[in-house]
Amino acid sequence: MKETIRKLRQEAEDALSGALSPDALEQVRVSFLGRKQGRIGILFGQLGRLPEDSRKEAGRLLNDLRSWLSRSLEERLAAAASAPADLPDPTVPGIPVNVGRRNPLLLMRDELVDIFGTLGFEVATGPEVETGWYNFDALNIPPDHPARESFDTFFLEDGNILRSQTSTVQIRVMEKRRPPIRIVAPGRVFRPDTVDSTHHHTFHQIEGLAVDTDVTFGDLKGVLSMFAHLVYGEKLDTRFRPSFFPFTEPSAEMDVQCPFCSAGSGCPVCKGSGWIELLGCGMVDPNVLTAVDIDPAVYSGFAFGMGIERIAMMKYGINDIRLFLENDLRFLAQF
Numbered sequence: 364m365k366e367t368i369r370k371l372r373q374e375a376e377d378a379l380s381g382a383l384s385p386d387a388l389e390q391v392r393v394s395f396l397g398r399k400q401g402r403i404g405i406l407f408g409q410l411g412r413l414p415e416d417s418r419k420e421a422g423r424l425l426n427d428l429r430s431w432l433s434r435s436l437e438e439r440l441a442a443a444a445s446a447p448a449d450l451p452d453p454t455v456p457g458i459p460v461n462v463g464r465r466n467p468l469l470l471m472r473d474e475l476v477d478i479f480g481t482l483g484f485e486v487a488t489g490p491e492v493e494t495g496w497y498n499f500d501a502l503n504i505p506p507d508h509p510a511r512e513s514f515d516t517f518f519l520e521d522g523n524i525l526r527s528q529t530s531t532v533q534i535r536v537m538e539k540r541r542p543p544i545r546i547v548a549p550g551r552v553f554r555p556d557t558v559d560s561t562h563h564h565t566f567h568q569i570e571g572l573a574v575d576t577d578v579t580f581g582d583l584k585g586v587l588s589m590f591a592h593l594v595y596g597e598k599l600d601t602r603f604r605p606s607f608f609p610f611t612e613p614s615a616e617m618d619v620q621c622p623f624c625s626a627g628s629g630c631p632v633c634k635g636s637g638w639i640e641l642l643g644c645g646m647v648d649p650n651v652l653t654a655v656d657i658d659p660a661v662y663s664g665f666a667f668g669m670g671i672e673r674i675a676m677m678k679y680g681i682n683d684i685r686l687f688l689e690n691d692l693r694f695l696a697q698f
């Protein structure tokens with residue numbers, strides 16, 4: 364009997380160490396301590412058949428085994444119940460992480476900077492608060508010139524102004540450097556426009572300037588046509604229409620075929636014409652070169668400027684300029 368009890372204890376220890384879940388521990392309990400078929404209980408039932416002297420010792424050994432197993436099972440169950448609280452539950456859904464993204468205006472600006480970068484233009488920047496000299500006079504817009512009205516801007520109390528176009532950067536660069544010059548100037552500009560779906564008092568431009576010997580209108584057309592193809596694809600054609608800007612002569616507007624009805628059939632976006640105005644450009648007016656001490660008899664140049672909002676609205680199919688600045692995540696999360 365002593366040997367049987369010893370073996371049973373060994374089996375109980377093995378069963379305990381193999382039982383890793385509460386369910387498995389319960390099976391061990393039923394198997395050894397169960398009221399009807401528990402193996403310890405069965406041995407208790409056989410005690411009566413033993414001779415008196417060995418019955419006492421066997422009873423004591425069985426009692427020891429039963430209390431040891433009960434205690435061990437309790438400890439293991441308590442450990443199993445507390446363990447899951449210490450470990451992360453891999454089945455719980457994760458916490459969503461909201462990653463910010465760039466405003467579509469900045470995406471468009473960087474794409475334009477990249478495109479002109481591959482064409483040899485470096486980035487130049489300048490202040491948003493300017494003097495009248497940089498915003499008007501040096502750009503061939505004298506105080507009595509009617510063109511001042513269309514570039515009218517916000518005046519500060521000290522007489523300085525919020526720049527109405529990034530052409531100011533062209534002047535600042537040409538004052539400091541001698542040709543060859545090839546720059547693009549992206550930046551924020553300000554005009555007292557009434558805000559509607561296509562106008563805003565604060566918007567962004569990117570301007571370009573190339574000054575060197577023998578720069579021709581053909582160079583201008585080549586660079587700008589390539590730019591339009593890179594942004595809107597090879598299929599869309601471009602055209603140049605005569606225009607007027609105080610700081611360029613001759614001046615032109617460049618149109619691109621409407622990307623929304625690309626066959627040129629006409630749609631509400633292009634007002635039925637099949638073309639969309641993209642940017643203004645022209646050959647740098649000799650008066651502008653003279654103002655920065657670059658001899659117009661030796662050097663010539665071309666310049667262009669466009670609204671980044673307009674380019675982005677056409678590329679992404681955005682119908683209201685105000686969306687860029689309203690911080691509405693339903694809009695911003697789409698880019």
Ligand SMILES: [Zn+2]
Pocket residue numbers: 621622623624625629630631632633634635637638
């Ligand atoms: Zn169209």
